[in-house]
Amino acid sequence: xxxxxxxxxxxxxxxxxxxxxxxxxxxxxxxxxxxxxxxxxxxxxxxxxxxxxxxxxxxxxxxxxxxxxxxxxxxxxxxxxxxxxxxxxxxxxxxxxxxxx
Numbered sequence: 001x002x003x004x005x006x007x008x009x010x011x012x013x014x015x016x017x018x019x020x021x022x023x024x025x026x027x028x029x030x031x032x033x034x035x036x037x038x039x040x041x042x043x044x045x046x047x048x049x050x051x052x053x054x055x056x057x058x059x060x061x062x063x064x065x066x067x068x069x070x071x072x073x074x075x076x077x078x079x080x081x082x083x084x085x086x087x088x089x090x091x092x093x094x095x096x097x098x099x100x101x
């Protein structure tokens with residue numbers, strides 16, 4: 001039996017990696033993957049706390065909804081990235097401010 005603090009430490013490490021990846025990288029695809037990594041860390045936290053209270057399924061239910069929202073976010077984000085790539089021939093986020101014109 002793996003203790004819950006081990007899951008929380010792993011979730012904190014994954015969330016930190018996702019945050020650093022989102023803040024440091026300029027590639028929009030890497031930013032989307034970093035957001036997905038942060039959402040998976042949150043899901044791991046929900047499921048870990050659900051193991052502490054096995055009679056309640058709120059952690060698993062919330063995790064299911066987070067996965068559904070993450071899938072919709074990925075679909076919309078990739079559509080935006082594809083249209084941006086067609087316009088500018090790049091996926092670097094620092095050139096996205098040129099879309100204001």
